[in-house]
Amino acid sequence: GEDVEQSLFLSVREGDSSVINCTYTDSSSTYLYWYKQEPGAGLQLLTYIFSNMDMKQDQRLTVLLNKKDKHLSLRIADTQTGDSAIYFCAESGGNNRLAFGKGNQVVVIP
Amino acid sequence: GAGVSQSPSNKVTEKGKDVELRCDPISGHTALYWYRQRLGQGLEFLIYFQGNSAPDKSGLPSDRFSAERTGESVSTLTIQRTQQEDSAVYLCASSLGTPGGEQFFGPGTRLTVL
Numbered sequence: 001g002e003d004v005e006q007s008l009f010l011s012v013r014e015g016d017s018s019v020i021n022c023t024y025t026d027s028s029s030t031y032l033y034w035y036k037q038e039p040g041a042g043l044q045l046l047t048y049i050f051s052n053m054d055m056k057q058d059q060r061l062t063v064l065l066n067k068k069d070k071h072l073s074l075r076i077a078d079t080q081t082g083d084s085a086i087y088f089c090a091e092s093g094g095n096n097r098l099a100f101g102k103g104n105q106v107v108v109i110p
Numbered sequence: 111g112a113g114v115s116q117s118p119s120n121k122v123t124e125k126g127k128d129v130e131l132r133c134d135p136i137s138g139h140t141a142l143y144w145y146r147q148r149l150g151q152g153l154e155f156l157i158y159f160q161g162n163s164a165p166d167k168s169g170l171p172s173d174r175f176s177a178e179r180t181g182e183s184v185s186t187l188t189i190q191r192t193q194q195e196d197s198a199v200y201l202c203a204s205s206l207g208t209p210g211g212e213q214f215f216g217p218g219t220r221l222t223v224l
Contacts, residue, residue, distance in 0.1 A: 004152070006152075030209065030210060031209075031210040040217075041217070042113075042114075042201070042215040042216055042217045042218065043153075043201070043203075043215040044215075045212050045213070045214075048210070048212075050210070088152055088153070090153075092209075092210060096141060096143075096158055096160075096166070096205075096207070096209070097143070097155045097158055097166060097169070098143075098145075098153070098155065098213065099155065100145075100152035100153040100154075101152050102150070102151055102152040103151075103152055
């Protein structure tokens with residue numbers, strides 16, 4: 001079955017890098033995603049990685065995938081106050097449903 | 111509209127009453143999804159529509175929950191005889207229906223059952 005684990009809270013100073021981690025159990029996961037949820041706003045897809053990739057970089061965002069350990073991470077470089085949000089990782093096994101972790105709250109301290 | 115819309119944005123109801131939540135997906139999106147987010151939790155999948163049919167209803171928590179979609183557009187999620195544990199934000203998403211295709215989320219309906 002699908003099960004996605006995330007740690008809950010991260011505090012980071014503005015300008016530093018943030019790293020958020022996630023583990024998942026479904027070895028058939030095809031796509032892995034990072035979503036951002038800001039207060040009062042809907043979920044926004046930040047980036048995704050296909051399961052045959054190890055790394056994906058998109059401007060300030062770097063996604064690392066360790067398929068052997070079923071570990072996914074998101075690194076945000078030069079963290080800004082606008083990055084304060086809850087970040088969810090999610091997986092899809094190609095069946096169109098997404099399985100989400102519980103989310104990581106990131107608080108950026110000016 | 112430009113994005114997924116949901117109504118109402120907030121709903122307060124009494125235990126035992128029925129509620130209907132509405133989702134308007136992005137025009138042209140054949141796939142539509144309902145998720146539930148309890149306070150401090152991640153999203154739980156409820157049901158997935160491809161067109162007007164629901165090939166995956168496995169996330170519906172009980173037979174009090176049902177959903178339908180008409181005209182490959184609007185979907186309604188109905189909760190009968192609401193219970194306090196149904197209190198959550200109900201999120202709708204739509205996508206083009208291709209494998210791995212981005213799901214675009216609406217702002218959600220916050221349901222509070224007193």
